[in-house]
Each structure stands twice: as C-alpha cells, then as structure tokens.
Amino acid sequence: MNVGFIGLGIMGTPMANHLIDAGHTLFVYDVFKIPAEVTDKGATAVASSAEVAKNADIIILMVPDTPHVDEALFGKGGVAEGLTAGKIVVDMSSISPVETKKFAEKINALGCDYLDAPVSGGDVGAKAASLTIMVGGPDAAFEKVKPLFEKMGKNITLVGGNGDGQTTKVANQIIVALTIEAVSEALLFASKAGADPAKVRQALMGGFANSRILEVHGERIVTRNFGPGFRIELHQKDLNLALSSARALQIALPNTATAQELFNAVAARGGGKLDHSAMVQALELLANHDVA
C-alpha cells in the first residue's frame, strides 16, 4: 500500500520504519529534514505535504501540536491541496480534541475519511512497536488502517467518532499526571512524618491505593530516579491541551490545573527535561522551606 508519513521526528521515524519493514511503499515529508535512515530503507522523500497526499492512499501525520497539524493539513502546500476523494488522513499526533473535530469535517468535505489516533508509550514504545493507540473515526476507515496500526502498536482501540481518540489521550494524560501528584503527596507526607517511604509504598501496593503509577513512578520517587522516561516539558504540553480544551468545553479541572503549576515550578528551576515523576520536587520545595 502507498502510505504517506508527515513528521519524522523522534516518534515518527521509528513508526515509519516499521511500515517500510512491513513492505509498504512510503512517501515522506518533514518541515525540517528527513532522517537518512528512512530514505536509506527506500522511502521516497517529497517536497511538501501536498505531494505526500498526491502519492499515498493513507496519509499519516506525527507532528508536535495542534498548530502543526493545522499547517500540515490546510497550510500552503498542505495535505488538503493534494487529496482526492477516497483517501484517509490519520493524525497520530496528540492534539486538541475540539480542533480535531473541525479538521475532520474539513477533510470529510473533500470526500476523504479522517482518523485521530494519538499514541502513548513514547519513543521507547515507538521503537518497540508497542504503542497504545486510541482511535476516533468511522469504523470502515479504522478497519482499513488497522493493519498499519498493528505494525506500530499493540493496544489498539476504536473509542468512538472523530475527536474521541484525542479525548481519550487527554483523559489518559490527566489521570497519569494526577496519580503522580497523588503518590507524590502521599510519599512526601509519609517521609515528613518519619516513615520509610519505600516501606509505605510497599504496604500500599496491596490495597485500593495501588496503580501502575504507584508501581513505576512511586519507585522512581523513592529511589530519586528522575532521568526520563517521559519528560515534564511534554506532559506540560498535554496538560495545556487538557486545560484549554476544558475551557472550551466549559468544565473546571482543579487538580489538573494544580498539577500543571507544579510541573511549571519544576521546569522553572531547570527540570523540564526530567521524568514527570520529578513533579514531587515542587511539593518538596513547598515543605519546610524557610521564607525570608
């Protein structure tokens, strides 16, 4: 199958490589540069997103944020200029669910299907082809693209219509951030109360307080292992998406807002590239601190 791939960064490059390895013909574009490892494998580098769309039946995007998707789809030389009816646009970036619905409508108006299919699992998951993929869009389009998803990920769910994939990703990032915050408050409390946080964590893992985050990030907090992992600066982007979408949807997310402020505080002190479990450091700064 002729597949287009737009955005060959730290995520897109290994994802595109898996598709080439599976025997697909790839047409690729990036606003910066195309890594040699992709063209060496046989992908064809073209001059614009429009050229990708002309050559491919399924066009995948993997770019940083909402404005980049907007530009790649509808900017000058964008995907929309190269589309003909019957093609499928698949946005695997993590962007606004609210804007995603508008993008899907505009692509549908050109006679094409749209899938929003953000992932979790990071560059490790991208390399291992073990990404979790959360999809929104029409069932028939999902079934057509599924064989490609299966080359890039493992836990692949069609959640609902357009936007629902991005909504699920935002919900995921809210829960992950707030559970890290919960474990941080609890282990800081335990530590300041004089208990051994490692033993407290162990005792808590037997009951209702248990979570993947207590297991993985709880251990990072106890052992002070804050090398990434998933960087705070990326989680800041995701919570910004949650908070701006919440405003558009007219809902209040008080603990997401606080978690973002705690990330901001760690980033302000140079910690933006630390693992997101380093959020605990912002709470530590607030504890027992001498105020002049």
Added chain:
Amino acid sequence: MNVGFIGLGIMGTPMANHLIDAGHTLFVYDVFKIPAEVTDKGATAVASSAEVAKNADIIILMVPDTPHVDEALFGKGGVAEGLTAGKIVVDMSSISPVETKKFAEKINALGCDYLDAPVSGGDVGAKAASLTIMVGGPDAAFEKVKPLFEKMGKNITLVGGNGDGQTTKVANQIIVALTIEAVSEALLFASKAGADPAKVRQALMGGFANSRILEVHGERIVTRNFGPGFRIELHQKDLNLALSSARALQIALPNTATAQELFNAVAARGGGKLDHSAMVQALELLANHDVA
C-alpha cells in the same frame, strides 16, 4: 489469651467476634452499649476501659477519631489507670500519626508496648476478616499480636516504628481520594467532549492510567452507582487527618485540600452518606452551570 476490646461499633463488633470465634477470652467496653451478639458469644462486658486493661494482656481499641482514643487511654477510667507493665495496647482506629507518637510514649512510660494498627477494607472487610492492617511499633510486640491480626485481616504489614501505621493509613487515604478525583476529572472531560466514558475507561485500563480506582470507582462513576461502599463523610474525616497532620508537619498538600473541598461540596448538598466516588458530582456541578 485474655484480650480487651474497646469500641464495639460497626467495625469493632465483627472484629471482636472473630477473636472470640478463635477461642480468646474477651473483655469488652463501649461508651455507648455493647451489642448483644458479642456478649451472647461469651465476651465479658466491663464498666470501663480501665477494667478492660486490668483483665486483659492485649488491649485493642477501635474508636472513631483521635480525641476518642485520647479519652479511652488517658481519660477518667481510661486504659492507663488499669495497665500494669508488660501489657500491649493496640490502637486499630484511624487517627493522627502525630498524636499517636505522643500516646505511644505515654503508654511506654507505664512499661507497656504500643502498636498503631489502622485498617482499610471497611465493615465488609471487618466481617469477612479480610482487612488490610498497617502497623507501627516494636517488632516483638508485633509478633505477639500478629496471631490476633491474622484473625481479623489478610494483608498485614509492619511498616516501622510507632506512628508509621497511622502514617501509612493517611497516605493510603490521600492516594485513594486523589485517584478518585483524577478519574473524575478525566471521565467528566471525556463525557463533555462527547466521548462515551465507558469506552474511554476501557481504553485507559490498558496503560499507565490504570489503577484499582479506575477499575472499581471508575465503573461506579460510569454506571452512576453511588450507594456506599465507603462513605464520603468517613473520607472527609480521613482527609481532615491528612490536612491537619500536614500542617503540623509543615508540608503543603494542594490536591488533598481540593479533594476535601469537593467532598465538602457533595456533603453540603446532602451527599455525605454516598460512596466516595460521588466526588465526581462536585466537578459536575462546576461544569456548564448557569450562573445568575
């Protein structure tokens, strides 16, 4: 063994019954009344906590809150008046870890050991003898009391010295409340963004957002099943303990504070006896609400 039991409420009654069933001789006291089911089984009702302490080698307390433990131990006719050296006081109530350390010192000064051994699992766990028991205190005393704990619970951990059991319980209640809050923000977001929260929850259970709370309380939120379970008014008490202890320890717990406010909001509207997963209703009140 002669065992004392002070506090025969909804938790203490089934716990005491398990000890009687295991063949122990029980001396019991409650400031209100002793349930007939306990004396019918052969427990001896006595006139005060001091009388319990005189008759028993191990004295267990299961009362509502810090002031009740203080009164039962050190008030007029309290345990301290009846103790002789070598006995063990076991507080299974959920109370302040900071005050617990002071109580333990005062009991130690009388030549007796002290264990703080709060539980989780609620009245269902008490009846089923499946409570999680988090213990602080000396190893030797723990080993002596362990056979009694094993008649009342299943997941029994000696976390550290006196206070560490209560600290672990507080840490547990912080994580449980904040994870409920996290799942509430995420599922409300999903719902207001137009996705099916049941499908979003299902998709999230495959990744880092998964937790016992997403499984159990997430399902309650999706199916609107808010009958208790663990009542909001009890979790309010526990978070009050967390917040007052945090103040004493000079640490800030911003999301615990917000979670408590959300519980307060649900309770203010008559929801104090609902399951704690009904916290989501406070966020729902804040969403899309017409303000005059």
